[in-house]
Amino acid sequence: MLELLLRVLVNNILPAFVVIGVGFVLDRALKPHIPTISRLALYALSPCLGFTMLVNSELESSQLTLVAGFAVAAALVMVVISLLTARAARLDRATGSSFTLASTMVNSGNFGLSVILFAYGEEGLQLAVIYFVTSAVLANTIGAFIASRSNGSWLQSLRGVLRLPLIYATLLAIIFRLIGYVPPQVIMRPLETIGQAAVPVLLLMLGMQLSRSQVQENLGVSALATVYKLVVMSLVAFGLAEVFGLTGLARQVCIVESSTPTAVTAVLLATEFKSRPQIVASTVMLSTLGAALTLTVVIALLA
Numbered sequence: 076m077l078e079l080l081l082r083v084l085v086n087n088i089l090p091a092f093v094v095i096g097v098g099f100v101l102d103r104a105l106k107p108h109i110p111t112i113s114r115l116a117l118y119a120l121s122p123c124l125g126f127t128m129l130v131n132s133e134l135e136s137s138q139l140t141l142v143a144g145f146a147v148a149a150a151l152v153m154v155v156i157s158l159l160t161a162r163a164a165r166l167d168r169a170t171g172s173s174f175t176l177a178s179t180m181v182n183s184g185n186f187g188l189s190v191i192l193f194a195y196g197e198e199g200l201q202l203a204v205i206y207f208v209t210s211a212v213l214a215n216t217i218g219a220f221i222a223s224r225s226n227g228s229w230l231q232s233l234r235g236v237l238r239l240p241l242i243y244a245t246l247l248a249i250i251f252r253l254i255g256y257v258p259p260q261v262i263m264r265p266l267e268t269i270g271q272a273a274v275p276v277l278l279l280m281l282g283m284q285l286s287r288s289q290v291q292e293n294l295g296v297s298a299l300a301t302v303y304k305l306v307v308m309s310l311v312a313f314g315l316a317e318v319f320g321l322t323g324l325a326r327q328v329c330i331v332e333s334s335t336p337t338a339v340t341a342v343l344l345a346t347e348f349k350s351r352p353q354i355v356a357s358t359v360m361l362s363t364l365g366a367a368l369t370l371t372v373v374i375a376l377l378a
Contacts, residue, residue: 079378084371087194092367098282103208109287112280116273121184122244124270125204129248130257132201139205139225140351145319146183146209147330150217152311153179170296173351175221177300177358178308179216180341185281186363187335189274191328194374202328208245210332214340215239218272222344246357281363284339288360297357300337305360305369308332327377334373336362 101107132139157178161171181187184207189205251257312333316326337358344353 079375080371081193082341083374083378087190087374088258088371089365090193091189094189095285095363097283098279099115099286100282101231101279102283102286107283109280109283112276112283116276116280118240119269119277120273121207122240123266124188124273125208125241126244127249127263127267127270128201128204129245130251130263132252134198134201136252138202141319141321142205142325142329143204143209145315145321146250146332147208147213148315148319149308149333150179150181150210150213151328152315153303153308154217155220156307156311157300160299162304169349169351170293170354172221172348173345173354174300175298176218176341176345176350177297177337177355178256178303179221179363180218180338181210181304181308181333181336182281182335182363183332184209185277185339186366187332189278190335190370190374191276191331195324195327195330199324202325203332206329208241210338211239214338214344218288218344219348222348222350236275237301281339285360285363288356292352293351294357297361299350299359300354301361301365304337305334305365309333309369309373327374330377331370331373334366334370336366 084201090221102109129139154175157175159170160178161174166174183203187204188200188207191199257263312330317331320327321329339359342352342355344350344358345355
């Protein structure tokens with residue numbers, strides 16, 4: 076078992092952390108403008124990756140629907156568990172909102188796509204893109220609602236989902252799949268080239284973001300949220316995989332994506348609605364570091 080864990084760590088997890096480390100060092104040395112890189116990934120790289128992966132995918136539509144449904148179910152179950160925990164712990168509304176965000180929102184983009192690519196190759200990445208798109212929509216709807224419970228209007232953030240090009244790229248790809256149309260190579264090749272840059276850029280950006288994060292106040296709440304995100308949600312994912320009847324690669328991808336660290340998007344939402352963003356930022360840092368261990372175990376169990 077130890078040999079299996081070490082093999083998974085070295086082959087599937089460590090490569091992602093090496094790229095994250097490069098991003099961390101680059102941020103300390105060059106101080107790049109992260110919002111610009113983030114917009115590049117959001118408005119160009121990720122949409123191209125999602126579109127080309129779905130258009131070229133040979134996966135059945137029913138399988139793609141199952142992955143999307145699984146992502147929604149996993150998020151909703153964790154929201155309920157986290158809110159009940161916050162109430163039982165008598166956390167104030169702002170702290171409870173940040174705890175729920177940190178426990179629920181998955182880093183299926185920056186972190187998840189790269190780990191899936193290293194662990195399960197291009198076919199696994201095709202499924203992971205569906206999970207990524209679904210979680211992006213959930214972040215801008217359910218996530219915004221949770222963050223706004225303490226302050227502000229969630230409708231403003233909800234409207235933000237309509238500005239996500241990844242959503243439209245996904246819808247267009249689905250339409251093309253339904254009518255059996257594949258764009259010519261003069262269109263697909265440039266889009267594929269741009270999309271191939273998404274995974275490394277997202278990882279570098281995560282390293283830069285972690286370089287500027289700090290473990291701050293309410294460390295106990297952040298530590299508990301980290302346990303909920305990495306351990307409790309993993310257990311929920313294993314259970315839901317049985318409920319959804321997932322097998323093979325779809326089961327592996329869904330469970331691994333659900334077991335990824337807290338998304339940086341959660342910090343943005345908590346900041347926007349003044350919902351204790353320090354707690355969420357600390358959880359992002361702790362959960363990303365902790366994922367080196369927990370994801371190694373999860374992938375080994377799924378082998």
